[in-house]
Amino acid sequence: MDFERVKEKLNILADAAKYDVSCASSGSDRKNQNKGLGNASRMGICHSYTEDGRCVSLLKILMTNHCIFDCAYCVTRKSNDVKRAAFKIQEVVDLTINFYRRNYIEGLFLSSGIFKSPDYTMERLIAVAKKLREEERFNGYIHLKSIPGCSDELMYEAGLYADRLSINIEVPTISGLQLLAPDKKHEDFTKPMLKVKNELIRYKNERKLIKSTPKYAPAGQSTQMIIGATGESDKDIMYSATYYYKKYQMKRVYYSGYVPVTEDSRLPSMGSQVPMLRENRLYQSDWLLRFYGFAVNEIVNDDHPNLDIDVDPKLSWALRNMHYFPIDINKADKRMLARVPGLGIQSVTRILKARKFRKLNWEHLKKIGVALNRAKYFMVCDSRNWESRDLDANKIKGMILQSSTSKYKNQYHQQLSLFN
Secondary structure (H helix, E strand, O other): OOHHHHHHHHHHHHHHHHHOOOOOOOOOEEOOOOOOEOOEEOOOOOOEEOOOOOEEOOEEEEOEOOOOOOOOOOOOOOOOOOOOOEOOHHHHHHHHHHHHHOOOOOEEEEEOOOOOOHHHHHHHHHHHHHHHHHHOOEOOEEEEEOOOOOOHHHHHHHHHHOOEEEOOOEOOOHHHHHHHOOOOOHHHHHHHHHHHHHHHHHHHHHHHHOOOOOOOOOOOEEEEEEEOOOOOOHHHHHHHHHHHHHHHOOOEEEEEEOOOOOOOOOOOOOOOOOOHHHHHHHHHHHHHHHHOOOOHHHHOOOOOOOOOOOOOHHHHHHHHOHHHOOEEOOOOOHHHHOOOOOOOHHHHHHHHHHOOOOOOOHHHHHHHOOOHHHHOOOEEOOOOOOOOOOOOHHHHHHHHHHHOOOOOHHHHHHHHHHHO
C-alpha cells in the first residue's frame, strides 16, 4: 500500500464528506460474535454522546468525489474545479480496521460521488461492507449512503451488511430539485427508500416465524435535506419531512444549513451566512413532531409558514394559543403537560409520578427540573405565589426573552432578515 497516496486520498475524501450530517446515533443492536472485531450494540455513532457521557466516532469518508452529475449545491459536482480522488475497496477496508484497532473509531460512515453509474457505485460500497463483515469479522457500526437510482437488488444486499441505510432527498421540494439538480429525478430517491421500507417490514414478519432470519438494516433508514439553498418556507420543509416519516418510516430526517461552496446564480452567493439558527429551529420542530405529540399544522401552516427565530417552536405555539393556558399542573393530562414551554418529556414523567403522592407546588417543580423562567406563565400549581395579573402573549414573550440566554441571540436580527 502506498501510504502517502492513501493519506492524500483520505484528506480529500474526508473533507468532501463533511457536508453530510445524517450520521448520528445508530440505534443498532448488532453484537460481537465469533470473537470478531467491534460491537455496535446500542451505542451512538459519529461524534455523538451516549447516555453515560462517552463520545463515540466513526470514519466518515467518500468512496470517491468523482461524480457524473452537476448538482448546483454539491461541492463534488462535475463542473466544480476540485482535486479528485477515489479509494480502492481494500483501501477503505484496511483504513477502517486499522483505525478501529487504534481506537480512533467505532464504525464506518461511507458515502460516494456517482461514477460510471448508480449501480456500479453502489456495488463498490456494498463490497466494502461485505469484506468488513465476512472477511474481517467486523461487527462495528456501518452506515452506507444509498445511491439514487440504484437497483432494488442492490438495496436489498446493502441492508444485509449495513446497520443503517440512508439516501439524501437533498432538496425539500420537487421543484427545487428540478432547479438545482435537473439531471436527477425525484423517483431516483424514493424508489430505494420504498425498497428499504418494504424489506424492513418483511424482515420483521419473517423474524416472528424464523429466529435465524438474517438482520436487515437494524438501525433503519434516514434522509437529509439541505436548508436555505432554495426558497422553500419552513412549512414546505416540515410537511416534506412529515411525508417521509410516514410514507417511508424514516428513523430520522436531518436538516443541513446550506454552506455556499460554489458561485451560481441559482444559489445564495459565496460568503452568505449559513442558516444555523433556522436549522436548529427545524430540529426542535422535528422533536415536537416525534416525541411531543404535535401535528405539523400546529407548528407551521398557511398563517404561520416560517418558524419564529427568536423563540423555540413550542413556546411560539403556546404564545399563539394562550386560550389553553394556564393549565393546572396537578390535573392536566400528559398531552397538555408536554405542551407547556419549559417542560421536557422527562419532567412530564416525573410530574405524573410525583402527583400520585401529593399536590405539587413551585418548589417541587423546581426540584423536578422544570424551567420555571418560562413554564410559570403557562401553569398553576398548589401555591398562591403566582402572577394572576393579565399578561398577553407579547408581554410574556418579552419577559421570557429578557430573562433567557442563547448562543444564537446575536443572530436573531441577521436570521430574521432572511425572511424579509
